Amino acid sequence: MSDALLSIDKLTKTYTTGSALLASGKTMIRAVDAVSFTIANGETLGLVGESGCGKSTLGRCVTRLLDVSSGSITLAGTDITRQRGAALRETRAGLQMIFQDPYASLNPRRRVRDIVAEPLIVHHRGTRRDIRDNVAALIQAVGLRSEHLDRFPHEFSGGQRQRVGIARALALSPKLIVADEPVSALDVSVQAQIINLLTDLKRERGIAFLFIAHDLGVVRQIADRVAVMYLGNIIELGATEQILAAPAHPYTEALISAVPVADPARAAHKTRIVLAGDPPSPANPPRGCPFHPRCGYATDICKTTKPALEVLNDGRFTACHHPRQG
Amino acid sequence: MAATILRRLIHMIAVLFGISVLVFLIFFATPGANPADRIAGKNASPQTIARVEKEFGLNRPLPVQYVIMMKKLFISRNLTSFVNLGEKVVPQVFKAAPITLSLVSGAAVIWIVFAIVIGALAAAFRNGWVDRTLMVLSLIGISMPVFWVATMANLITQGVWHHTWLFSWVPPLGYVDFTASPLGWFKALIIPWITLAILYIGLYARVLRAALIETMQEDFIRTARAKGLTERQVLLRHALRCSLVSVVTLFGLDFGVLVGGGALLTEVVFGLQGVGYLTYQALETLDLPMIMATVIYASVFVVVSNAVVDIVYAAFDPRMRLRR
Amino acid sequence: MSNLLDVTDLAVSFRTRSGLIRAVDGVSFSIAEREILGIVGESGSGKSLTVLAILDLINDPNVVIAGSIRFKGTELIGQKPGVLRRLRGGAIAMIFQDPMTALTPVFTIGAQIAEQIRIHTELSRHAARSRAVDLLDAVGLPDPARAAARYPQELSGGQRQRAVIAMALSCNPALLLADEPTTALDVTVQAQILELIRKLRDDFNSAVILITHNLGVVAETADRVAVMYSGRIVESASTTALFADPHHPYTWGLLGSMPALDGIRRPRLATIQGLPPALNRRPPGCAFSPRCAFVRPACINARPPLTGTEHQVACIIPAPERATARTQALAA
Numbered sequence: 001m002s003d004a005l006l007s008i009d010k011l012t013k014t015y016t017t018g019s020a021l022l023a024s025g026k027t028m029i030r031a032v033d034a035v036s037f038t039i040a041n042g043e044t045l046g047l048v049g050e051s052g053c054g055k056s057t058l059g060r061c062v063t064r065l066l067d068v069s070s071g072s073i074t075l076a077g078t079d080i081t082r083q084r085g086a087a088l089r090e091t092r093a094g095l096q097m098i099f100q101d102p103y104a105s106l107n108p109r110r111r112v113r114d115i116v117a118e119p120l121i122v123h124h125r126g127t128r129r130d131i132r133d134n135v136a137a138l139i140q141a142v143g144l145r146s147e148h149l150d151r152f153p154h155e156f157s158g159g160q161r162q163r164v165g166i167a168r169a170l171a172l173s174p175k176l177i178v179a180d181e182p183v184s185a186l187d188v189s190v191q192a193q194i195i196n197l198l199t200d201l202k203r204e205r206g207i208a209f210l211f212i213a214h215d216l217g218v219v220r221q222i223a224d225r226v227a228v229m230y231l232g233n234i235i236e237l238g239a240t241e242q243i244l245a246a247p248a249h250p251y252t253e254a255l256i257s258a259v260p261v262a263d264p265a266r267a268a269h270k271t272r273i274v275l276a277g278d279p280p281s282p283a284n285p286p287r288g289c290p291f292h293p294r295c296g297y298a299t300d301i302c303k304t305t306k307p308a309l310e311v312l313n314d315g316r317f318t319a320c321h322h323p324r325q326g
Numbered sequence: 327m328a329a330t331i332l333r334r335l336i337h338m339i340a341v342l343f344g345i346s347v348l349v350f351l352i353f354f355a356t357p358g359a360n361p362a363d364r365i366a367g368k369n370a371s372p373q374t375i376a377r378v379e380k381e382f383g384l385n386r387p388l389p390v391q392y393v394i395m396m397k398k399l400f401i402s403r404n405l406t407s408f409v410n411l412g413e414k415v416v417p418q419v420f421k422a423a424p425i426t427l428s429l430v431s432g433a434a435v436i437w438i439v440f441a442i443v444i445g446a447l448a449a450a451f452r453n454g455w456v457d458r459t460l461m462v463l464s465l466i467g468i469s470m471p472v473f474w475v476a477t478m479a480n481l482i483t484q485g486v487w488h489h490t491w492l493f494s495w496v497p498p499l500g501y502v503d504f505t506a507s508p509l510g511w512f513k514a515l516i517i518p519w520i521t522l523a524i525l526y527i528g529l530y531a532r533v534l535r536a537a538l539i540e541t542m543q544e545d546f547i548r549t550a551r552a553k554g555l556t557e558r559q560v561l562l563r564h565a566l567r568c569s570l571v572s573v574v575t576l577f578g579l580d581f582g583v584l585v586g587g588g589a590l591l592t593e594v595v596f597g598l599q600g601v602g603y604l605t606y607q608a609l610e611t612l613d614l615p616m617i618m619a620t621v622i623y624a625s626v627f628v629v630v631s632n633a634v635v636d637i638v639y640a641a642f643d644p645r646m647r648l649r650r
Numbered sequence: 651m652s653n654l655l656d657v658t659d660l661a662v663s664f665r666t667r668s669g670l671i672r673a674v675d676g677v678s679f680s681i682a683e684r685e686i687l688g689i690v691g692e693s694g695s696g697k698s699l700t701v702l703a704i705l706d707l708i709n710d711p712n713v714v715i716a717g718s719i720r721f722k723g724t725e726l727i728g729q730k731p732g733v734l735r736r737l738r739g740g741a742i743a744m745i746f747q748d749p750m751t752a753l754t755p756v757f758t759i760g761a762q763i764a765e766q767i768r769i770h771t772e773l774s775r776h777a778a779r780s781r782a783v784d785l786l787d788a789v790g791l792p793d794p795a796r797a798a799a800r801y802p803q804e805l806s807g808g809q810r811q812r813a814v815i816a817m818a819l820s821c822n823p824a825l826l827l828a829d830e831p832t833t834a835l836d837v838t839v840q841a842q843i844l845e846l847i848r849k850l851r852d853d854f855n856s857a858v859i860l861i862t863h864n865l866g867v868v869a870e871t872a873d874r875v876a877v878m879y880s881g882r883i884v885e886s887a888s889t890t891a892l893f894a895d896p897h898h899p900y901t902w903g904l905l906g907s908m909p910a911l912d913g914i915r916r917p918r919l920a921t922i923q924g925l926p927p928a929l930n931r932r933p934p935g936c937a938f939s940p941r942c943a944f945v946r947p948a949c950i951n952a953r954p955p956l957t958g959t960e961h962q963v964a965c966i967i968p969a970p971e972r973a974t975a976r977t978q979a980l981a982a
Contacts, residue, residue, distance in 0.1 A: 050836035050837070050838060050839075051807075051836055157925055159925070187692035187693055187863065188692060188863060188864075188865075188904055188907045188908060189692060189903055189904065189907045189921060189922040190692075190925075191907065192906070192907035192908075192909075192919040192920070192921040192922075193921045195909065195919055196918045196919055196921060199917070199918060214836065214837065215909075216837075216911055217908065217909035217910060217911050218909050220909060220910075220911060220915060221909035221915065221916075221919065241915070244911060244912075245912070254838060255837060255838060256911065257841075258837040258838045258840065258841035259837055259866065259911055260840070260841075260844070260864065260866030260867045260869060260870045260871075261866055261869060261870065261910075261911070261912075262865040262866045262869045262893065262905065262908055262910070263869060263893055264869045264870070264889050264890050264893050264894075265890070265893070265894065267869050267870045272841065272845075274838075274841050274842055274845055275838045275841075275842070277792065278806045278808055278809065278839065542709075543709075544751060545746060545748060545751035545752050546751060546752055546753055546754045546755070547709075548707060548709065548746065548752075549744075549746060549752045549753065549754075549814070549817075550754065551707055551709075551738065552705060552707055552738050552739060552743070552744040552746075553738065553739035553765065553766040553769060553817070554735050554736060554737070554738040554739035554740055554766065554769045554770060555735075555765075555769060556735060563765075564754045564757075567754075567756045567757075568754065568755065568756055642756070643755070643756055644755065644756060644801040644803070644804075
């Protein structure tokens with residue numbers, strides 16, 4: 001794909017845990033297992049999955065906060081997989097991150113003005129006066145007022161702090177923002193405000209997002225396409241409405257049916273698939289399809305052969321021997 | 327659990343090796359000082375120095391010297407003092423060790439028991455008068471220097487009030503071997519035990535109180551209350567067990583240090599010829615082989631007791647077992 | 651029909667240097683036997699404090715609890731500690747939000763459940779242990795005998811929450827207080843736990859008060875719902891009625907803020923402007939008035955009472971105007 005802004009190819013991230021002295025205690029964990037996808041300019045890809053599925057690790061690899069074990073990351077035609085030093089700093093200017101806990105990611109001893117200005121100063125974007133004007137404009141763009149500029153992070157509510165985090169991420173006009181669970185720590189009403197803000201920014205500024213979340217409703221609200229992860233693998237990838245309305249992978253199906261519906265009338269008629277047990281540990285993944293021990297449709301082939309992520313007739317990708325759709 | 331122990335033991339051996347190398351280098355490879363001069367002691371004759379040079383292989387490469395030294399310390403155990411001529415050093419350390427061990431273990435039992443009682447009481451009545459009184463007392467305990475307390479104790483039990491009914495049972499200063507007379511052993515040590523324990527009671531009670539108060543804010547304490555446990559059960563069963571971890575950590579360090587000679591002042595004042603006393607004498611006479619032996623053995627005690635404590639720790643708190 | 655629990659005009663306040671702060675401000679509700687009541691609200695709405703007050707579990711020396719809490723006819727406020735203690739874990743049990751921290755890390759699951767059983771029954775240590783294993787089995791923990799011998803941190807989040815629930819059920823409580831029991835869990839695990847809670851009334855005859863911020867969770871689980879805002883109940887109705895015909899503008903705001911999984915994707919979510927008031931600066935009238943799009947002069951000064959019988963609401967918007975206003979609110 002030539003118009004891809006970000007292109008991830010067979011990205012793998014492994015960890016080793018255990019003692020340095022005793023080799024027997026060592027285990028290799030494949031947190032992300034040969035994952036490939038692309039994000040086009042201005043597109044939002046939602047990355048969903050449950051805790052431990054590797055979605056956050058993947059996000060951190062993409063922003064190069066973590067080193068990649070193998071595979072490649074290409075951003076706007078440049079291979080950034082092993083970039084270091086000045087080149088990496090330049091890349092980071094166009095590739096920002098928003099975190100789940102806005103409080104932990106803001107320096108508590110600095111004023112909002114300085115927090116938002118910092119990336120501009122570090123990257124020498126304009127004179128002092130330009131920067132000041134720029135910061136004022138950014139703060140307004142995220143729905144805060146100029147009197148907020150001289151306050152400290154602890155003087156804000158969770159939603160306002162997340163706005164500050166967004167303003168900082170926007171400062172260098174990035175092409176791509178990796179947002180890791182940006183609204184999951186917020187109350188419902190505040191969460192809606194932040195989702196609306198991100199939707200507006202995406203439309204007005206043409207920023208592409210890798211939007212990592214566990215809440216399917218939130219992802220549906222903001223993402224153009226969705227990738228579903230399970231045990232380090234992408235098991236389904238396609239247009240948001242297509243996947244949420246008619247999932248092809250049994251795990252996606254179960255995930256969607258597990259989301260409680262705020263409508264008792266519909267909840268009563270819903271077919272609910274309650275999965276048994278917990279996801280297996282990534283240190284000890286099952287043979288064959290990673291989902292087969294919990295899957296209601298599994299057959300013998302699922303126990304032996306791991307299905308590849310393949311395109312279906314309707315254009316989506318799924319990694320399943322017995323897809324429900326397409 | 328077995329893996330935890332094994333890992334800890336390997337770690338322990340590595341640390342001991344490191345310490346022995348370090349101590350060896352300090353004594354044998356400090357620039358500008360001739361180790362033979364120092365081993366031979368003050369005003370030694372040239373013949374003695376030559377003998378030392380030969381015996382310790384001082385003209386051979388450093389690794390060889392290290393091996394010779396370790397052999398003398400641990401295998402042949404025939405390292406001799408040149409200050410007190412012909413006196414074998416290692417057996418002396420072995421003679422002193424049980425005395426120190428008796429002193430420190432007894433004191434440890436006292437300080438642990440009292441610290442737990444005081445810490446738990448203070449936490450249970452936190453910010454009340456019981457808490458404040460106990461914490462002031464423990465602060466006093468921490469602030470009193472041990473040699474002063476020891477001297478005072480001697481003054482009272484051996485001097486002014488020795489002939490009153492209160493202290494007439496106190497034997498003269500010195501150590502009585504446990505195998506010779508268990509009661510004598512106990513009588514000889516009870517005053518030194520208390521003296522040594524006072525500082526640690528104060529210290530541990532304060533640490534435990536702080537840990538308990540912190541633990542009492544945890545979610546699982548609320549669960550324990552919601553189960554219908556009494557406040558006392560919540561404190562003693564659920565909070566105490568989790569808070570003891572911080573005390574066990576401290577204990578490992580303090581116990582090792584004391585057994586390794588840290589109880590020097592108490593030993594000297596009470597005339598107990600333990601490891602600390604030995605070090606004290608060796609330092610006075612600059613008896614290098616003796617200093618070296620006590621330092622090495624002391625570090626063995628510290629490291630071993632630390633390893634034991636870590637293993638106890640894992641038994642105590644299953645969280646430690648899982649952590650790698 | 652006699653109620654299992656009647657809470658009347660409950661107020662939970664905290665003494666501070668700047669005076670008394672009322673975190674729960676006059677809350678009344680009741681729950682019948684075998685009923686599941688959902689209490690919904692955002693952080694700071696006082697929903698957790700309301701439930702903790704029932705068992706006097708608010709661990710703060712500066713707390714002041716006033717009003718009346720009657721359980722099976724017995725007043726609990728001001729009750730002797732011994733009486734409350736016998737209720738805790740016995741007739742009234744509790745489940746907390748974070749299963750990661752809710753169990754004591756140094757005791758096995760089985761020992762912790764058995765401990766509670768032995769507080770409230772005469773069972774021997776051995777019998778309590780085997781009952782603990784039975785309970786773990788009943789809440790669907792695989793290999794319950796082995797699970798009983800494990801430490802909390804050796805289980806996954808979902809398994810731990812099952813263990814917490816097993817412990818809560820150990821003495822057949824008439825009332826189970828569940829404080830955000832699924833918030834810390836993944837959706838597929840949440841679905842398992844909610845299914846379990848729904849089954850409790852059949853298997854254990856327990857009534858449940860389910861506290862949550864998630865409207866979806868109440869919609870799928872509760873018989874009745876109370877919506878709390880700034881320490882007060884603003885709307886209370888049967889689950890069907892509340893979702894079919896929500897009366898209070900705050901409820902509309904909550905519903906509008908929730909991104910739905912089906913139906914038409916709205917380009918923007920309907921939001922509520924601003925933030926809830928600080929508890930010490932609650933406006934004199936309706937606490938929601940500063941954020942309400944339908945505020946009238948009468949809202950500013952007088953606090954609207956909770957009116958109605960089956961479907962109660964604390965709002966003065968007249969019934970005929972309600973539907974129009976709601977459509978307007980949800981469209982925004």
